[in-house]
Amino acid sequence: MNNDIILRKLERLKAAGKPRVLDLFAGCGGISLGFEAAGFDMRGAVEFDPDAARSHGLNFHDGAPAHSEPIDITKTTPAALSLQLGLGPVAEAFDVVVGGPPCQAFARVGRSKLREIEEHPEAFIHDPRAQLYKKYLEYVDAFQPLAVLMENVPDILNHGGQNIAQETCEVLEAKGYVCGYTLLNAAFYGVPQMRERMFLIAYRHELAAEVTFPSPTHWLVLPPGYEGSRSVALKTLRDLVGDAHSYIAPPAASPDLPPAVTAEEALADLPAINARELLAEGKIARGARRFDTPVGYNRKKPSAYAELMRNWPGHAGPKEGPSDHVIRYLPRDYELFARMNPGDQYPQAYEHAVTMFEERLAAARARGDKMPEGSARYKALWDSIVPPYDASKFPNKWRKMWKDQPARTLMAHLGKDSYSHIHYDSKQARTISVREAARLQSFPDGFRLSGTMNPAFKQIGNAVPPLLARAIATQMMQTLRQAANNKEAVDEPRRAAAAVS
Structure with missing residues (x-):
């Protein structure tokens, strides 16, 4: 040298x-x-x-x-x-x-x-x-x-x-x-x-x-x-x-x-996305999520961490709020997410789903619909509620976050699905948004991500x-x-x- x-x-x-x-x-x-x-x-x-x-x-x-x-x-x-x-x-x-x-x-x-x-x-x-x-x-x-x-x-x-x-x-x-x-x-x-x-x-x-x-x-x-x-x-x-x-x-x-920054401190000032309401109103559907609609912050006082994410020198967030606060279209699972408890992983989610199926089957039969086991309608009801993955083979595939702890590790697999980070708020009943993933990774709100939702998730999960x-x-x-x-x-x-x- x-x-x-x-x-x-x-x-x-x-x-x-x-x-x-x-x-x-x-x-x-x-x-x-x-x-x-x-x-x-x-x-x-x-x-x-x-x-x-x-x-x-x-x-x-x-x-x-x-x-x-x-x-x-x-x-x-x-x-x-x-x-x-x-x-x-x-x-x-x-x-x-x-x-x-x-x-x-x-x-x-x-x-x-x-x-x-x-x-x-x-x-x-x-x-x-x-x-x-x-x-x-x-x-x-x-x-x-x-x-x-x-x-x-x-x-x-x-x-x-x-x-x-x-x-x-x-x-x-x-x-x-x-x-x-x-x-x-x-x-x-x-x-x-x-x-x-x-x-x-x-x-x-x-x-x-x-x-x-x-x-x-x-x-x-x-x-x-x-x-x-x-x-x-x-x-x-x-x-x-x-x-x-x-x-x-x-x-x-x-x-x-000071105690570690929690998921709630990181995300609470971002506007709520109540997935079940949006689904019922027809305001969320399958298709690419583009980052062209800014959303305002909610009225909650931002934590010190959220303030840093909004005002990072050289990468301060836009006054009208981020435009990448978008979520996946997962209509089968929104109700299931609401049932899950913080810390639940896929085996617990599967149990909740089976319980939901049994409740709806019983309600249908109470209305006079026999829906015999093995029939096409029985199977259709099952498929509309219960995820298809073997609970013994995918124990860590899903996880509902705790609001009072930091999130678990974000990975590049976010680009394919976000089940590893289900929002802690059962009312919102959804997986995290792109901007929430960025917040959990400590990317400021003014940091711009190229592409649509899937590549943005992948970029965030891959990052230091x-x-x-x-x-x-x-x-x-x-x-x-x-x-x-x-x-x-x-x-x-x-x-x-x-x-x-």
Whole structure:
């Protein structure tokens, strides 16, 4: 790596220049938004999905075509990217590279399908998406950043017996970086969602910087499932006892901190959408949901969190309210949603549905309609009330939120259905809206999402919560500024170059 380039980048930061960021696998921009809020300059992004790429361009580059087109990292060289974005010499273009290679290949969810497709017991290891993190490292080589951030699912710590995070650190350390990784839960950083993710940070060794992670700002006792997930992810580390590794224990949260932001605090100021009323009035129907009708906020006093979402600097919400507060058309299930209790999952929903069927069957027979079991009308009534999924095979497919807790993890599967996040308000009896999903992920109301409802849900579910990204970015900004203002850090590359010559 060219020491003169490192020196020039440090000197630029010492002169109060904003650190310039490249976001790889950027999605719609969750990490980008957090880094922008912490004072970084978002100079470029690489994203393959067309809708997500347009969203990123809309929010960070006013829709400029060069920044809004999808880019295939497997077919785009760093030099071609630098040329497309007009950034000049590759190695001079960025100070920080961030991003999260696609997590699907690292997550336990979906491995069985991959095995079926390839008829290999460990097919998920060979999923080409799992190799995209190597492209991430190639871009690091080319752009020679002062700092690197990588995000992924906790399972990356035990991916087919491999600890991809540790291996990545070892590769970066061989390239001249100091590296560390940890597991952070978004709920500890003001996000109304219990989302556990791995974060890896690396700094050029010339900075003489230590890898640290932000201290929590909120307190929560995580449900057993989340602690269990962390234990599974750390299984590989337990096999490394006595061996050097780069894992850093997460900063501890204190019960003295403010309680975690709840779903109700996140959503209560958005207008109610009473799905059963809309259905009865013919005001909701099947079809694409477009974001062209703004809705006002309700009269409830917004929480501190809602105020932040309305007034995020640079992305404040429109005065007339968001235009993407739209929901799915699920006529069979609205009444069922009303019956469910907070915390109910699919087995409980199925039981409620069977009870509803039995009530309506009894009412029909009381009116003289015998409706014998096995008849076409009996089956039609059943199908109109009871969902078709086997309750023993889909225990986590549905979940009704608690209003007084953060939501459970939002996933990209929101793009296909939203049953994992059924609104806590039984009167509204529906799944969450696009804007509510964005709120739970800590996207401000002024953040624009390209496309219609399904791609918008997918973009939100794939994203890193901006508030968590902001906390990490603020920590990294402090480290970079301290290093840039440290004369020893700036002089070391010069001395090293002199020694070589």
